[in-house]
Amino acid sequence: MKVISYKKRITTALFAGLIGSTMLSGAIVAGENGHGPVKMIKVDAKKAALGKRLFFDVKLSGDSAISCATCHQPDKAFTDGLALSKAYPGSKGFRNTPTLMNAAVRKNWFHDGRIGTNLNDVTREMITEDYIMNMDMRMMQERIKQDPVYVKMFKEAGYGEPSNGSVRKAIPEFLKTLTSRNSDFDKGTMSAAAKRGYGLFNGKANCASCHSGANFTNDKPYNRGVPENPEIWADPMRHMTYVAFGTFMGIENIMNIRRDVGAHILTHKADGSDVGKFTTPTLRELKYTAPYMHNGMFKSLFEVVSFYNQGGGQDKNKDPNMKPLGLTFGEQQDLVAFLEALSGDVLNTGAHVWKDKIPSNYAAIKNWRAVKN
Amino acid sequence: MKNMKKLSTLLMGVVISAAAIGVAHAGSKVPPLVPLGDPPIPVDNKMSDAKTKLGKMLFWDPRLGGDASTACVTCHEPDQGWGFADALSRGYPGTVHWRNSQTVINSAYLKKQFWAGSAASNEKQAPSAAKGAVAGNGENDVMEARLAFIPEYRALFKEVFGTEWPLIADAWKAIAAFERTLIVKDTPVDKYLAGDKKALSAQQVRGMKLFNGKANCISCHNGALASDQKYYNLGVPTVERWNDDGLAQVTFRYEIYAKGVTQELYRKLKDDPGFYFRSKEKTDMGKFRTAPLRYTKFTAPYMHNGAFWDLKEVVEFYNAGGGQNDFTDGTISKNKTPLLKPLGLSEKEVDDLVAFLEGFSGEELRVEAPKLPDYAPLPNPATN
Numbered sequence: 001m002k003v004i005s006y007k008k009r010i011t012t013a014l015f016a017g018l019i020g021s022t023m024l025s026g027a028i029v030a031g032e033n034g035h036g037p038v039k040m041i042k043v044d045a046k047k048a049a050l051g052k053r054l055f056f057d058v059k060l061s062g063d064s065a066i067s068c069a070t071c072h073q074p075d076k077a078f079t080d081g082l083a084l085s086k087a088y089p090g091s092k093g094f095r096n097t098p099t100l101m102n103a104a105v106r107k108n109w110f111h112d113g114r115i116g117t118n119l120n121d122v123t124r125e126m127i128t129e130d131y132i133m134n135m136d137m138r139m140m141q142e143r144i145k146q147d148p149v150y151v152k153m154f155k156e157a158g159y160g161e162p163s164n165g166s167v168r169k170a171i172p173e174f175l176k177t178l179t180s181r182n183s184d185f186d187k188g189t190m191s192a193a194a195k196r197g198y199g200l201f202n203g204k205a206n207c208a209s210c211h212s213g214a215n216f217t218n219d220k221p222y223n224r225g226v227p228e229n230p231e232i233w234a235d236p237m238r239h240m241t242y243v244a245f246g247t248f249m250g251i252e253n254i255m256n257i258r259r260d261v262g263a264h265i266l267t268h269k270a271d272g273s274d275v276g277k278f279t280t281p282t283l284r285e286l287k288y289t290a291p292y293m294h295n296g297m298f299k300s301l302f303e304v305v306s307f308y309n310q311g312g313g314q315d316k317n318k319d320p321n322m323k324p325l326g327l328t329f330g331e332q333q334d335l336v337a338f339l340e341a342l343s344g345d346v347l348n349t350g351a352h353v354w355k356d357k358i359p360s361n362y363a364a365i366k367n368w369r370a371v372k373n
Numbered sequence: 374m375k376n377m378k379k380l381s382t383l384l385m386g387v388v389i390s391a392a393a394i395g396v397a398h399a400g401s402k403v404p405p406l407v408p409l410g411d412p413p414i415p416v417d418n419k420m421s422d423a424k425t426k427l428g429k430m431l432f433w434d435p436r437l438g439g440d441a442s443t444a445c446v447t448c449h450e451p452d453q454g455w456g457f458a459d460a461l462s463r464g465y466p467g468t469v470h471w472r473n474s475q476t477v478i479n480s481a482y483l484k485k486q487f488w489a490g491s492a493a494s495n496e497k498q499a500p501s502a503a504k505g506a507v508a509g510n511g512e513n514d515v516m517e518a519r520l521a522f523i524p525e526y527r528a529l530f531k532e533v534f535g536t537e538w539p540l541i542a543d544a545w546k547a548i549a550a551f552e553r554t555l556i557v558k559d560t561p562v563d564k565y566l567a568g569d570k571k572a573l574s575a576q577q578v579r580g581m582k583l584f585n586g587k588a589n590c591i592s593c594h595n596g597a598l599a600s601d602q603k604y605y606n607l608g609v610p611t612v613e614r615w616n617d618d619g620l621a622q623v624t625f626r627y628e629i630y631a632k633g634v635t636q637e638l639y640r641k642l643k644d645d646p647g648f649y650f651r652s653k654e655k656t657d658m659g660k661f662r663t664a665p666l667r668y669t670k671f672t673a674p675y676m677h678n679g680a681f682w683d684l685k686e687v688v689e690f691y692n693a694g695g696g697q698n699d700f701t702d703g704t705i706s707k708n709k710t711p712l713l714k715p716l717g718l719s720e721k722e723v724d725d726l727v728a729f730l731e732g733f734s735g736e737e738l739r740v741e742a743p744k745l746p747d748y749a750p751l752p753n754p755a756t757n
Contacts, residue, residue: 009606041565059467061467062439062440062465062467062506062510063439063440063442063467063510064466064467065440065466065467072731088439088440089440089441089442090436090438090440090441090515090519091515127668129516130439130511130512130514131515134440134510134512135438136506136510136627136631138506138627138630138631139468139506139507139623139627139631141627141630142623142624142626142627142630143623144623145623145626146619146623207606226590231751233751234750235750236748236749236750236751237522237748239521239522239750239751240515240518240521240522240748241515241518242512243518243521244512244515244517244518245514247514247517247518248514255521255537255538255751255754256754257754258754352734361619361620362619362620362623363616363619364616364618364619364622365619368615368616368617368622368643369616369643372640372641373626373628373639373640373641373642373643
């Protein structure tokens, strides 16, 4: 059965590929399982530009030491190249920084999917969370109001006076511009190896059962038996950050557990069968986003593919669909070639990066006593 | 004539001050200055050596703050009078505070903490400071988690509070207990009031007479703390720095926004309305608690916003009948305390009064900074 459907899929893919290339040179290929280019999102240019400046401004963190871009760096497809993220000074992160590419098309956010509403809430969470940016948003508002460039930009964007609410709208508007583009997959310029890999992806390797849709994720959590990152428990500053998080999230027995419970924080099943689930990540821009998995345990895509080839890791809650795939070495290489073909343009030009210097000090408002606050 | 009458009453009061006879003043009785006794100890936070030892470490520990850079001691420095020797306290990184840092010395006696009395105890003051955006900017869950990763703290918290893991609320209790050891009560004024007539110089005794009489300081600076712990608008001039320092302007607006005022007031205010934040009565605009005069030799600058750099400036301010600000001149309100009138003190009298005020301070209290223990990984849960 499986083999048949695999062949069928391959045929469809090849067919689609043919059609694509006849329609337009370098045109986008329709894929299977909802795969295809991520649609560009129409944004309000002024709001997005404002969001871009805010994204790169350290004044949005409590002690003005870090900005969103500290961990979400454009050159690395808005990740940081670290296994575990940095976090706010005085804390250290316990998870891998996820890419922000295509964040706007996700159904939920964070490796545990703990926010399932919108990017406005995600923005609030990141700015105010004590181990992330630790910002009192009332202070943030007054900092922004002190900067004449912001006052002008907020006004021109139609937000009126700078406010917390508008910050939480403007940053998502910028995030909507971070859409993958010009990957070999999207352009229909995949190598032969990548094309073979795509066949495996939809067939024998069964990746597409979770990595579906234009963003190559179904946004659902699974337990794959990814090994714990021992550094979280060996480094007190990482472990304590997890404890602070877990205390807030109501994780049972937080002082005695030595594992990241993942999406359990959403479902809190008494039998713990939901422990260790993490949301399917996007597979776009992987060339720039190593290391991989929610805790950065794999350094290369080949490691990731090998992990799946052996049926994932060891965990009593492991998803039953995780089974050894029996891929040859060559097939694994093909799969990696395909995954790499899902990486497109690095968005590190002025269109997506605030290039002007943002003043780190605050000019005084002239004639202060006469000006309304 | 009126002054003469007061003076004679006061003289009598001084002579038999130990008997705590009230001083007649303007038709009401105010408690006389008396020697400072022991601080009250709350029944739910008894003192112990282990607790004050822990509290002292925590007082110095910047991990009780947002980015682990700002401890209690950061703005309450022992060599700066257990306050901060600038008009406005330094504030959390990326901010500046908007009020003067008060001394911790003898704070144990105060019924309310902070300039506008917003915390009801030392136990409540500590978290308010450690968590405020322009002070410690910490959050409970992060701070509590940090404590668990310091083995020495785990042991001390267990010994003192009996818990397996440190609780953040207990950290504030330990800090409060430590603060109750920061007492300075063996001052020349205390000794004099207790009967040692040589404890004050002749000049200081003259100053004391002015204090109780012509200068009328006693009407508010009375009792053992030399403070009635009530709130007054003296017309202390506003903070100059707000005119030309962007960082300070940010904090000013943050404070009035965060503490909560009407939209209309948020737009208009250019000075700190103080006790108004607590009562929301317009007549309380610009009021701040009468500062205790003890330990003031070491706590310059003075007033809620550090407007004055030495005690002489303070006395001259009162000699002029106080000052003007937005809450006295009608800009926002017009509620300067009627107690302040030009005093007509001569220069010599001003000096006498300053000399007396210095008698409230005694020896500077300095302690050695504690050694702070490091983080360590948690022991394996199977073996702990």
